[in-house]
Amino acid sequence: MKKTILAFSRVSPSLLEPYKDKYNVIIMSPEMGDMDAQFEAAIPRAHGLIGGNRRLGEAELASAKNLEIISSISVGYDNYDLSYLNGRGIMLTNTPDVLNETTADLAFALILATARRIPELDAWTKEGSWTKTIDASHFGCDVHGKTLGIIGLGKIGEAIARRGRFGFGMNILYSGNSRKPQLDQELGARFVPQEELLSEADFVCPVVPLTDGTRNLIGRKELALMGSESILINVSRGPVVDQDALIQVLEEKTIRAAGLDVYGKEPLTNSKLFKLKNVVTVPHIGSATTDTRNAMAQRALVNLLMGLEGRRPRDLVNVHELGHRWTE
Known part of the structure; x- marks a missing residue:
């Protein structure tokens, strides 16, 4: 049969x-x-x-x-x-493994888009607001030479780190279950406690699977450790980040911005995130090529x-x- x-x-x-x-x-x-x-x-x-x-x-x-x-x-x-x-x-x-590099590409696209405010300024330009030379209110922040913090340096996290280190001369911090001496040497990466990573990194990327232990891994306490100029990038799973807490810090501008591919509930059709200029949102496209x-x-x-x-x-x-x- x-x-x-x-x-x-x-x-x-x-x-x-x-x-x-x-x-x-x-x-x-x-x-x-x-x-x-x-x-x-x-x-x-x-x-x-x-x-x-x-x-x-x-x-x-x-x-x-x-x-x-x-x-x-x-x-x-x-x-x-x-x-x-x-x-x-x-x-x-x-x-x-199949999607490691593609997802890392997207993570870096979100890093660049949030840092240089690409979607926001694209919309601003298209609506006809560019009538004179831009001023500091439209400035973004640099990516090259900054500090990239990766929570969970697995294969996707490693691919993101390589782009940051060799493409943009970034300093690499990582936290997780174990130290990776080979990557310490190859990437000049530093293995640090998560709290130290959150407080020092300019860009924070959690790249972990969703488990009971990683649900709300980034919550109010963790977001409070991030600096006012730091940016959160999430291409892992939505519930890894407490979405309500993230919305609050973005509204209060206690962090600079966020780039998100994943959300607590998907598809996301109605959210306060859509009203915030300091958020770049894409519809779970990490592997979508x-x-x-x-x-x-x-x-x-x-x-x-x-x-x-x-x-x-x-x-x-x-x-x-x-x-x-x-x-x-």
Whole structure:
């Protein structure tokens, strides 16, 4: 009997076309009606899921009696109830590494956009306000030679740090679970306590996964440690930053600005953030380039097929719980 693959989002039909002889392939599409209804109708037949941006836990998967693997087209996996998946022995995979450089590009775009006030002054120019030479009220701040503080110097954080150090001559501070001597030497980076990083850095970038330990990692106390000319950049997960606290300090201008790709609730359609000139907001586009999204989908497909074929997927998230299957 053929196994069934359900593609529940972010999947081009051409990705799975070559596998329709070996698998029953169901590809959800808005053109076919309500996406939730499509999911509910198809999930009892599914052996493997591929996609992203859908919360999946007991309520959504109770009828998925055949489910073996969820292949997420994402790095983060906080949308999935990992404890529930572990309890049922369902494999979960993600797509790490593929988007490191692309996300670092975006982080630096936000650094430059906030520092030089690009969106604000673009809108000001287009509305016809540029009638004479600009004055100090329109000045931004430099990026080159400043101090970049990265909370969580993983692969994305490292890519951001390289851009800062070698592209802009920035001083690099980092905090996290462990020191990285090789990067200390290569980047001239300093491993410091988070409190010291917050008080010294001109640009603060949390680059951590969302866990119970990192939720509201940057809250009122942490924002109060930042200087009045410092800028917060968030390309990790929205709940890593206390959004209400951030809005307050931006309104009070106790920090200079913020550049945000992620938010406490997404999509974000109505927020006080939109009324603030010292915030640059983009709609969670960290990996949103054609090349990167294609690479993520291809990697997720490989993970899915390996799992369905009884092989250990390359990027098995719950390897500690399920990895014994391939060692016995």
